Amino acid sequence: MLRLTQIAALLAVTACTVTDPLSCDQDNICSDPDRPFCDVDGVYEISNGIGFTCIPRPELVYCSEEAHACFDGVQYDCGKEEVTTSSVCQFGCNRAGTGCDVPGYTGIASVGDGEQVVDFDTPIIVDTNAAEIRTDAGTIPFGDAAIEPAVEGGAARLVVRVASWTTDDVNVQGGPALVILSQGDIVLNGEFDVGTSGRASQGVCGAAWGGNGSGSGFGAPGGDSGTSVGFTGVSGSARMTPLRGGCGPSGAGAVHFATQQTLRINRGFINAAGYGGTSTVSGFDGRMTAGGSGGGVLIEADKLEIARGSGITANGGSGACLPVISPSGNQTFPGNRGSKELGVTEGPDACVAGVGGGGGSPVGGDKAEGSAGGGVGRIRINTADGWTGEGLITPRPSLGTLYLQYQ
Numbered sequence: 001m002l003r004l005t006q007i008a009a010l011l012a013v014t015a016c017t018v019t020d021p022l023s024c025d026q027d028n029i030c031s032d033p034d035r036p037f038c039d040v041d042g043v044y045e046i047s048n049g050i051g052f053t054c055i056p057r058p059e060l061v062y063c064s065e066e067a068h069a070c071f072d073g074v075q076y077d078c079g080k081e082e083v084t085t086s087s088v089c090q091f092g093c094n095r096a097g098t099g100c101d102v103p104g105y106t107g108i109a110s111v112g113d114g115e116q117v118v119d120f121d122t123p124i125i126v127d128t129n130a131a132e133i134r135t136d137a138g139t140i141p142f143g144d145a146a147i148e149p150a151v152e153g154g155a156a157r158l159v160v161r162v163a164s165w166t167t168d169d170v171n172v173q174g175g176p177a178l179v180i181l182s183q184g185d186i187v188l189n190g191e192f193d194v195g196t197s198g199r200a201s202q203g204v205c206g207a208a209w210g211g212n213g214s215g216s217g218f219g220a221p222g223g224d225s226g227t228s229v230g231f232t233g234v235s236g237s238a239r240m241t242p243l244r245g246g247c248g249p250s251g252a253g254a255v256h257f258a259t260q261q262t263l264r265i266n267r268g269f270i271n272a273a274g275y276g277g278t279s280t281v282s283g284f285d286g287r288m289t290a291g292g293s294g295g296g297v298l299i300e301a302d303k304l305e306i307a308r309g310s311g312i313t314a315n316g317g318s319g320a321c322l323p324v325i326s327p328s329g330n331q332t333f334p335g336n337r338g339s340k341e342l343g344v345t346e347g348p349d350a351c352v353a354g355v356g357g358g359g360g361s362p363v364g365g366d367k368a369e370g371s372a373g374g375g376v377g378r379i380r381i382n383t384a385d386g387w388t389g390e391g392l393i394t395p396r397p398s399l400g401t402l403y404l405q406y407q
Contacts, residue, residue, distance in 0.1 A: 022035070022053055022054050023052060023053065023054070024038035024052050024053070024054050025038075025052050030054035032054060034056060035054040035055055035056055036054070036056070036057060037054070037055050037056065037057050038052060038053070038054060039051065039052070039053045039054075039055050040052060070089065070093035070099050070100060073088060073089050073093060074086055074087070074088055074089065074093075075087050075088075075089055075093070075099050075100045087100075131167065131169075131170050131171075132170075132171050132172075132173060133158075133170060133171070133172045133173070133174075133178060134173050134174045135158035135172060135173070135174035135175065135176040135177070135178050135197045135198075136173075136174030136175045136176060136197075156175060156176035156177070157176050157177050157178070157179050157198070157243060157256075158174070158176045158177070158178050158179065158197075159179040159181065160178070160179065160180050160181070161181045161182075162180065162181065162182045162183070162184075163182065163183050163184055164182055164183070164184035164185055164186075164187075165180055165182045165184075165185075165186040165187065165259075166185075166186075166187040166189065167187075167188060167189065167190065167192070168189050168190035169190035169191045169192075169193075169268070170188075170190070170191070170192045170193065171193045171195060172192075172193060172194055172195045172197045172253065172255065173195050173196075173197060174197050175197065175198075176197060176198060177197055177198025177243050177244065177245060177253060177254040177255065177256065177296075178194070178197055178198070178254075178255050178256070179243065179255075179256040179258070180255075180256070180257050180258070181258050181259075182257075182258070182259040182260070182261075183259070183260050183261075184259070184260070184261050185259065185261045185262050185263070185264065186257055186259045186261075186262075186263040186264070186301070187263075187264045187266060188263075188264065188265045188266065188267075188268065188270065188310075189266050189267050189268070190267055190268045191268040191269060191271060192255070192268065192269070192270045192271065193271045194245070194252055194253045194254065194255045194270070194271060194272040194295055194297070195252070195253050196245070196251070196252060196253045196275075196295075197245070197253040197254070197255075198243065198244060198245040198253035198254030198255070198295070198296070199245040199246060199247075199251045199252065199253045199254075199295070200218075200235065200236070200244045200245055200246065200247055200251070202247075204235070204244065205217075205218075205235045205247035205248070206233065206235060207233035208221070208222070208233040208234055208235035208247045208293070208375075209247045209248055210222050210247065210248045210290050210292075210372075210374070211290075212225050213225035213288065213290055213319075213371045213372060214290055214372050215248070215277075215290040215291045215292075215293070215316065215319065215354060215356075215357075215371070215372035215373045215374040215375060216246065216247040216248025216249075216250065216251050216274070216290065216291070216292050216293040216316075216374045216375065217233050217234050217235060217247060217293050217374070217375040218234065218235055218236060218245075218246040218247050218251065218293035218294060218295070218296070218375060218376070218377045218378060219234065219236075219238075219293070219294065219314070219362065219375065219376045219377050219378040219395060220234060220316075220357055220362035220375035220376045220395070221233055221234055221375050222247075222248070222290065222291065222293060222316065222357075222372055222373065222374045222375045223290070223291070223319065223354040223355075223372030223373045223374075223375075224372060225290070225371075225372055234375070235247055236296070236378060238378060238380065238398040239380060239398070239400065240254075240256075240296055240297075240298040240378060240380040243256050243296065243298055244296055245272070245295040245296050245377070246272075246274055246292060246293035246294055246295045246296065246314075246374070246377045247292070247293045248274070248290065248291075248292040248293055248374060249289055249292065250274060250275040250276065250277055250278075250289065250290070250291060250292025250317050250335075250374065251274055251275070251292035251293045251294075251295065251374065252272045252273055252274045252275065252292065252293070252294055252295030252314065252338070252377060253272065253295045253296075254272070254295050254296035254297070254298070255270065255272065255295075255296075255297055255298070256298040256299075256300070257298070257299050257300070257301065258299075258300040258301070259300070259301045259302070260302060261301070261302055261303075262301060262302060262303040262304070262305060263299060263301040263303070263304050263305070264305045264306075264307075265305070265306045265307060265310040265311065265312070265389075265391060266307050266310065267307065267309070267310055268310055269310060269311050269312060269313050269340055270297055270311075270312045270313070271313055271340070272294055272295035272296060272297050272312075272313065272314040272377055272379075273294055273295075273313050273314060273315045273316075273317065273337050273338025273339065273340070273345075273377075274291060274292035274293045274294045274295070274314075274315065274316045274317035274337070274338045274356060274374040274377065275291070275292045275317045275334075275335075275337050275338075276291055276292075276317040276318045276319070276320060276334050276335025276336045276337055276345075276347075276348075276356070277289045277290045277291045277292070277317065277318070277319045277320035277334075277335045277353070277370075277371045277372075277373075278320050278332050278333065278334050278335065279320040279321060279322050279332070279333045279370070279371075280331070280332050280333075281322060281331050281332075281333070288319070288320050288321065288322065288370060288371040289320065289371060290319055290320075290354070290371040290372045290373070290374065291316055291317035291318050291319045291320075291335055291345075291354060291356045291371065291372065291373040291374035292316070292317045292374045293316050293317075293357075293374040293375050293376070293377055294313070294314030294315050294316050294338055294357070294374070294375070294376045294377025294378075294395070295314055295377045296314070296377055296378045296379075296380075297312055297314055297377070297378075297379045297380070298380045298382075299312075299379075299380070299381045299382070299383075300382045300383075300402050301382075301383055301384075301402070302383065302384045302385060302402070303383060303384070303385050303386070303387065303388070304381060304383055304386075304387035304388075304389075305387065305388055305389050306387065306388075306389035306390070306391025306392075306393070307389055307390065307391055308389070308390035308391060309391070310389075310391040310392075311340065311391040311392035311393055311394070312379055312391075312392075312393045312394075312397075313338060313339070313340045313392075313393075313394050314338070314376055314377030314378065314379050314394070314395060315338030315339050315340075315341075315344075315345055315356060315357060315358040315376055315377075315394055315395065316338050316345060316356035316357035316358070316362075316373055316374035316375050316376050316377070317335055317336065317337050317338050317345060317356045317373065317374045318335040318336045318345045318346060318347040318348070318353055318354065318355055318356040318373045318374075319335050319347055319353035319354035319355075319356075319370045319371035319372050319373045320333060320334060320335040320347070320348065320353055320370050320371050321333075321335075321347065321348065321353040321370025321371070322370070333348065334348070335347055335348055335353060335356075335370075335371075335373075336348060336356070338356050338357075338358070338374075339356070339358055340392070340394075341358065341392075341394070342358060342392070342394050343358050344356060344357065344358040344373070345357075345358055345373065347370060347373070353370030353371060353373070354370065354371060354372035354373035355373045356373040356374050357373060357374060357375040357376040357395075358376065358394060358395070362375060362376040362395050376394075376395040377395070378398070379393060379395065379396075379397035379398070380397060380398050380399075380400065381393075381397045381398075381399055381400070382399070382400040382401065382402040383399075383401075383402050384401070384402045
């Protein structure tokens with residue numbers, strides 16, 4: 001059914017036109033005090049899908065549904081037939097008029113063109129010294145936490161929401177990866193050992209898992225076994241979405257730090273280095289496993305500061321090898337965990353084994369007399385203002401831009 005204004009525009013023959021009181025545009029604002037809001041896109045039900053319609057204030061219409069209404073860049077949270085809270089939207093309202101628009105937001109981190117969005121929930125205060133965090137049981141020495149379900153291509157996550165985070169040495173154990181969401185600064189005054197928490201499964205890693213003496217891959221391939229069957233390869237995404245760790249039985253895990261403020265590494269490393277392979281000897285029989293890949297580190301912060309002598313590592317672990325003289329009884333001889341230096345991770349002393357991938361050579365070394373080394377992991381840094389300092393990051397990280405969504 002055509003409105004009078006539309007009829008007038010079509011005919012254009014009358015001497016005067018009649019203004020539709022329900023119609024609005026840039027020049028004709030809503031004059032009816034009972035219908036003061038112009039639904040430009042016709043997104044509200046009361047407009048029947050017709051744009052540029054004058055309607056009552058949306059928060060008064062929809063609050064009876066105990067939902068959200070959003071217009072003019074303000075989101076209104078509704079209780080029973082009344083507005084309970086309101087907040088200004090950083091990116092304006094969504095097209096449905098139900099809440100704030102968050103471009104690309106899909107969870108803890110978005111996946112769009114290297115631009116990330118971080119969401120923050122009700123915080124708790126954290127200020128603890130050396131601690132062991134078990135992500136599988138959700139047992140941590142402070143605050144509230146919740147196990148989140150596994151996501152396709154990644155691992156389960158233990159998410160800890162905090163107001164601030166200050167720690168000395170931390171050792172993480174368990175299956176799920178650890179996520180720290182902080183509204184204030186994150187300050188690391190010691191070693192933050194990611195361990196194997198969040199290591200990807202063999203099904204997710206595929207050929208990058210390694211096997212038959214081949215090293216495991218993640219950000220770069222592991223070393224080849226030198227046999228006719230080589231299981232090298234890469235796995236995962238440089239954006240670290242979804243969050244996940246490295247590959248192989250000796251691969252390292254994953255951690256995600258997200259803060260509205262600054263992440264400072266004052267002393268020590270965020271250590272996601274892969275573990276060395278092992279050789280097990282019983283009399284004259286022996287078997288070897290290869291080196292594991294480095295894990296995954298995702299940092300999302302307004303600023304990242306790294307002090308001299310500190311840093312982030314996700315280098316690969318070295319291979320292992322059998323001793324020259326067979327020992328009596330069952331004994332295990334490990335390779336070396338990934339280094340905290342730019343170079344590769346050397347194998348054990350007094351034998352020849354594949355080196356683990358490092359900043360100088362991201363690919364794990366091939367098998368010599370021992371098993372092969374693992375490749376480097378992945379480090380992703382999303383910041384609003386870049387990062388500064390004299391610390392070391394190895395391997396070289398991928399970089400993205402961060403947009404923070406304040407709640």
